[in-house]
Amino acid sequence: MIEPVLTAPPPTGWDALRGVLSRWGLGRNRYRVKPGLYGLGSPGPDAPVLVTANYKLSFDAVRRAMAGRDLWLLVLDTVGINVWCAAGKGTFGTDELVIRVRSVGLGDKVRHRVLILPQLGAVGVAGFEVAKRTGFKVVYGPVRVEALPAFLDRGMKALPEMRRVAFPLSERLMLAPLEFLQALRYFAVFLGLAAVWTLGRGGSASDLASAAWPLLGSVVAGTVVVPGLLPWVPFRSFALKGWLVGLAWAGFVCWAKPAGLRMAGGQLLLLPAVSAFLALNFTGASTFTSQNGVNREIGLFARPMAASALAGAVLLILHGVRR
Amino acid sequence: MSLGPGLRYLPAVASLKLDIEACTGCGTCVEVCPHAVFDISDRKASIKDLDACMECGACSRNCPARALAVSAGVGCAQAIFNSMLTGGPPDCGCGSDQGSSCCS
Known part of the structure; x- marks a missing residue:
């Protein structure tokens, strides 16, 4: 049973408010999107596949950074927690990614065999193991989603600075x-x-x-x-x-x-x-x-x-x- | 953007170990490390900045040659206090913020 491709309405002013509240710890547990495969724009079989968490702030940050591009967005069930924390807990992890790739039938949706993960997801995901179990190669993108367009435009090569965590x-x-x-x-x-x-x-x-x-x-x-x-x-x-x-x-x-x-x-x-x-x-x-x-x-x-x-x-x- | 000179944590505590014999020089550790701890030269990885290691565990989890070992965990005092109280593993019940930090 292959799950259908999901769509999400564009973020609204209400979403922005809830995002602020959730950062402050209010209503955080309900600030989630449904896990599964989403199409941003109108992605075809050659469109890149990005992987993210089902915390709505993470999801919307990817959509905002990637506006105007056609991509697949594979959302893992991290119980509404951001990528880095979820990777530390293992919910953004190898097993969840493998299961999700299979349950959405990703192999039939795209011709290529590449998954682009946020670099900080590497804390929970073993890329080589995902490749072994699904045939999809894991490529780690930049730490920050803002650098993702540049990363894609450079042929999926990160500048050293894109790989560093800062604390401004x-x-x-x-x-x-x-x-x-x-x-x-x-x-x-x-x-x-x-x-x-x-x-x-x-x-x-x-x-x-x-x-x-x-x-x-x-x-x-x-x-x-x-x-x-x-x-x-x-x-x-x-x-x-x-x-x-x-x-x-x-x-x-x-x-x-x-x-x-x-x-x-x-x-x-x-x-x-x-x-x-x-x-x-x-x-x-x-x-x-x-x-x-x-x-x-x-x-x-x-x-x-x-x-x-x-x-x-x-x-x-x-x-x-x-x- | 890098951390800058003022943002360095305690020296000589990180538990990261590299088995140079096992290393194949694939460079995955350089790619996943958020603090530029590793370097590759002569088709072998080396630890060039051990004190920058935050023990996140991304490198050891993604090393196909299993050449890296680190006692991975959260650098979070509250998590460690919690584990002292409950006897369980350090867990900070985190999940907020903009995806670049934990535990708040």
Whole structure:
């Protein structure tokens, strides 16, 4: 039973909005296209075959970059996850590609025997194995879909730069707000506890605010400042980068609002540790950290960070109690 | 666009190994590596920039001669913390963004 060729309506303004929302983690699970074979333009038996994920942002990015060309687009079922992440999980993988090539009857749709995959799909797909099992040769295209037209026009030869993953400021700043929002969940818990503590002891809202803004600053340091200034903050370790920026912030807090030694000690111990932890979490969003590297960082810094945060919190609570 | 000098991760941790005897010099590793770790000369691959390796595993998976080995995984602290809590393999439950990064 060969599946029919699918068509998708052109992206609309509503799609653009949903794309933004899905990047922010809203409605992401429903932002999918049906897996299968799509025709872009009016592809014939000699049209190239591109392979992508069934995350709608990925699908639309290919359509946008390839507008005006006649191609086949083979969409794998990656449960709505982008190519790189899905390849890491194995859903954008050898088995899924082989099954999909067969189920859409690709061998009868095209005369050639070439599949063009995004380079980052190589994390999950073994090209030589796909060739062995389907007769289709896998060619890895560029990392970024924007370079795909040039890649095709050059006879499927990539320039070295097309093969490199970058991590420009624009991309880091797009990820920063999301990191910040995720960290805010923890901050909200702190704020709730602090509100009960402060107001329960007859404090005012401004007492609460003065307890909260230093910590909020250390969240910004770890989730926005470190990602933004990533290449320029000293140290290669993300935890140390976060610690350093957090320390600068804690120094500023102590200078701006001097409140005794115990308070200063508490801020200097707690705030940098919070920033360090959040910056360490940004390894997951970065495009160049390795698992063994992150393991090394955790082994070196997790305990000192936790101890510092705990000691700082104790000092700050003592400061609050004695007041 | 390349990463640039400021964006380098910890040195001397990557687990990537090349079996030079097994290598046939086909160049697939050069093609799939997103950080230009490999070079080909005299019909053999070489690791010219080990510290740039992010252990994504694309090279070893696509090496027809099985000359490459790497403990592939995600360089994601949250994933590793998750696995410490659950005892399972590191998994960050990722899936957002514009396809060039993970875990957010």
